[in-house]
Amino acid sequence: MQLIAYLQSAFGLSDDLLRQIDEASTTKVFQKKSIVLDTDHYSKNVYFVQEGLVRMFYYKSGRDITHYFFPENSFSGGSESVFNHKKSIYGIEALETSTLTVIPFTAIENLATGSIAINKLIQAILLESLIGFSSRLQSLQFETAQERYQNLLEQHPNILLRAPLGDIASYLGISQQTLSVIRAQK
Amino acid sequence: MQLIAYLQSAFGLSDDLLRQIDEASTTKVFQKKSIVLDTDHYSKNVYFVQEGLVRMFYYKSGRDITHYFFPENSFSGGSESVFNHKKSIYGIEALETSTLTVIPFTAIENLATGSIAINKLIQAILLESLIGFSSRLQSLQFETAQERYQNLLEQHPNILLRAPLGDIASYLGISQQTLSVIRAQK
DNA sequence: CGTTAGTTTGAGAGGACTCAAAGTCTGTGG
DNA sequence: CCACAGACTTTGAGTCCTCTCAAACTAACG
Numbered sequence: 001m002q003l004i005a006y007l008q009s010a011f012g013l014s015d016d017l018l019r020q021i022d023e024a025s026t027t028k029v030f031q032k033k034s035i036v037l038d039t040d041h042y043s044k045n046v047y048f049v050q051e052g053l054v055r056m057f058y059y060k061s062g063r064d065i066t067h068y069f070f071p072e073n074s075f076s077g078g079s080e081s082v083f084n085h086k087k088s089i090y091g092i093e094a095l096e097t098s099t100l101t102v103i104p105f106t107a108i109e110n111l112a113t114g115s116i117a118i119n120k121l122i123q124a125i126l127l128e129s130l131i132g133f134s135s136r137l138q139s140l141q142f143e144t145a146q147e148r149y150q151n152l153l154e155q156h157p158n159i160l161l162r163a164p165l166g167d168i169a170s171y172l173g174i175s176q177q178t179l180s181v182i183r184a185q186k
Numbered sequence: 187m188q189l190i191a192y193l194q195s196a197f198g199l200s201d202d203l204l205r206q207i208d209e210a211s212t213t214k215v216f217q218k219k220s221i222v223l224d225t226d227h228y229s230k231n232v233y234f235v236q237e238g239l240v241r242m243f244y245y246k247s248g249r250d251i252t253h254y255f256f257p258e259n260s261f262s263g264g265s266e267s268v269f270n271h272k273k274s275i276y277g278i279e280a281l282e283t284s285t286l287t288v289i290p291f292t293a294i295e296n297l298a299t300g301s302i303a304i305n306k307l308i309q310a311i312l313l314e315s316l317i318g319f320s321s322r323l324q325s326l327q328f329e330t331a332q333e334r335y336q337n338l339l340e341q342h343p344n345i346l347l348r349a350p351l352g353d354i355a356s357y358l359g360i361s362q363q364t365l366s367v368i369r370a371q372k
Numbered sequence: 373c374g375t376t377a378g379t380t381t382g383a384g385a386g387g388a389c390t391c392a393a394a395g396t397c398t399g400t401g402g
Numbered sequence: 403c404c405a406c407a408g409a410c411t412t413t414g415a416g417t418c419c420t421c422t423c424a425a426a427c428t429a430a431c432g
Contacts, residue, residue, distance in 0.1 A: 116299060119302065126316060136323060138246075141326055360388070375431090376429100386420095389417080394414100400406090
């Protein structure tokens with residue numbers, strides 16, 4: 001789905017706001033395995049995944065860790081760095097050839113100074129992100145690797161099919177070998 | 187510090203808004219070990235800790251888990267349930283006799299329909315909460331129990347002194363016994 | 373069809389858990 | 403002011419999950 005259509009259906013923004021967002025944004029195709037956004041850069045962009053699958057990742061002690069997967073019709077962008085003015089430790093990689101709409105967040109911020117609706121949109125995105133973190137936290141703290149895999153399998157079976165095992169392992173917080181073992185026993 | 191003074195210094199809200207928030211809020215003293223908010227209830231209140239220390243907790247498989255500690259000058263309240271309309275799994279307990287200001291979030295929401303500044307306040311609270319979760323997640327995923335304890339010791343040494351070990355252990359995501367062992371060796 | 377990335381398998385090690393029991397602290401009633 | 407009960411903390415033994423290191427497979431791509 002296209003960004004504007006999505007915003008309209010999910011948030012019911014006025015035509016005028018939609019037009020302004022549309023004008024500020026650009027849509028680009030990223031090849032499979034290409035880097036959409038490097039780690040450790042300043043970036044005030046938000047990416048809307050129109051088509052395809054991307055992963056947000058970062059480096060921790062030299063390892064590549066998957067922070068999150070973003071399939072079609074989702075917003076990706078290092079929340080913290082977009083809202084703060086900090087360097088983002090996160091990078092974004094296209095796992096499939098993907099069509100992304102790049103939205104400069106500064107444009108959203110400008111609109112936000114004059115529109116309550118846009119503020120609500122921002123809050124909705126923040127809240128969604130918060131809920132995601134919260135459930136991730138619970139899962140890491142209380143579930144075994146096995147259970148986490150099982151949940152992913154039930155909730156996002158397509159990701160299992162579309163992303164490399166290594167990326168999934170780091171997303172689940174386990175080593176690739178462990179994931180392999182878990183997957184074998186079933 | 188009192189809520190209004192805090193809001194003024196941290197967010198620079200207008201006198202008019204401050205007055206409205208003040209009028210909607212009430213301040214109460216909770217005895218040590220008393221329950222400020224039960225788990226599994228609907229609650230649209232936000233609590234500002236003027237004095238004392240409270241912990242937010244929930245039950246997971248029959249165990250009492252500390253979600254977070256809130257010392258003086260911080261806002262407590264089950265973010266997710268305040269913003270959604272869901273039951274909160276979180277409860278709040280006073281670890282010390284504490285003075286709390288209870289703010290009905292509906293009042294904030296009402297003000298938010300007409301004030302960009304209030305929207306920014308809401309976003310700031312959400313963002314802070316997001317950053318907190320994020321660092322918690324990282325810590326759980328990559329640090330050993332030992333390191334997590336060490337960090338808490340460095341960043342919030344007072345909590346170690348003011349809260350029971352069992353509550354701290356569940357906050358760190360380890361058993362009380364393990365925390366005891368870690369604390370002994372050093 | 374060979375090179376490289378991705379996945380599986382195995383052995384051994386270590387951290388944290390559980391269950392269990394002993395020891396210490398704290399506050400209340402005598 | 404002391405003694406005792408209940409809460410809190412420590413210590414120990416044994417177990418299990420997940421990790422690392424290492425090596426063998428397998429699939430993908432030019």
